[in-house]
Amino acid sequence: MASGHRAISPSQRARSMSDNWLNKVNWAQDGLVPAVAQEAASGRVLTLAWMDREALKKTAETGEVHYWSRSRRKIWHKGEESGNVQKVRSIRLDCDEDVILVEVEQAGGIACHTGRHSCFFQKLVDGEWVATDPVLKDPQDIYRK
Numbered sequence: 001m002a003s004g005h006r007a008i009s010p011s012q013r014a015r016s017m018s019d020n021w022l023n024k025v026n027w028a029q030d031g032l033v034p035a036v037a038q039e040a041a042s043g044r045v046l047t048l049a050w051m052d053r054e055a056l057k058k059t060a061e062t063g064e065v066h067y068w069s070r071s072r073r074k075i076w077h078k079g080e081e082s083g084n085v086q087k088v089r090s091i092r093l094d095c096d097e098d099v100i101l102v103e104v105e106q107a108g109g110i111a112c113h114t115g116r117h118s119c120f121f122q123k124l125v126d127g128e129w130v131a132t133d134p135v136l137k138d139p140q141d142i143y144r145k
Contacts, residue, residue, distance in 0.1 A: 022053050026098040032068055035100040037078075037111065040089040046111035047119040049078075051100060056091075063088045065102055082142045084108040108137075115139045 025033055031053070037046045049067040051059070055075045058066040065078045065086035079085030086104040093100060112119040114135065121133035 019057065022057060024097055025053075025056070025093065025100070026096065027053070028098070032070075033098060033100055035065075035067065035102055037065060037086055037102050037104050037106075039106055039111075040103040041105070044118055045120055046086075046104070046106060046117070056100065059088060059102065060091060065104060079107060082108070082110070082113075084110045084142075086111070110136050110142070113139060113143070115142060 027033055032050045033052075033056070035049050035051045035056075037049070038044065039046055050070060051066070052068040052075070055066040055068045058075065058077075065088060066075055067078060068074075069076050077085070085107045086102070087107065089103040089105060091100065091102050106117075109117055111117060112121065114121070115137045116133045116135055118133060121131055122129045123132045124130075
């Protein structure tokens, strides 16, 4: 850097700051906030999920995205089973302070549990939903236990 300052990562900054930044978020009554994951390189929206305070804090601290699973009722690290983690490039808060945008680098090129690049693979065409994006990897191969 020309100014002579050493660059620090978002995760280093998050660990060194207080948690006051979390108070700025307008959390819903259930304690959640919608979180949009956008691919930093292409600008494509990959998914919409949910975060609670702990998931957002872990995302900032670790540099990898964590979400709140409403169905499992717990925090999950994106890619914990599939290996398709989302590396954080930036975290943004919208003007109403009630939606998080996480710009990410998507490991493996697959964000969706269906094996596609994006969860938004269906397009409305003449009154019908049409799958327009190919399956890149069979989900059974991704989520073997």
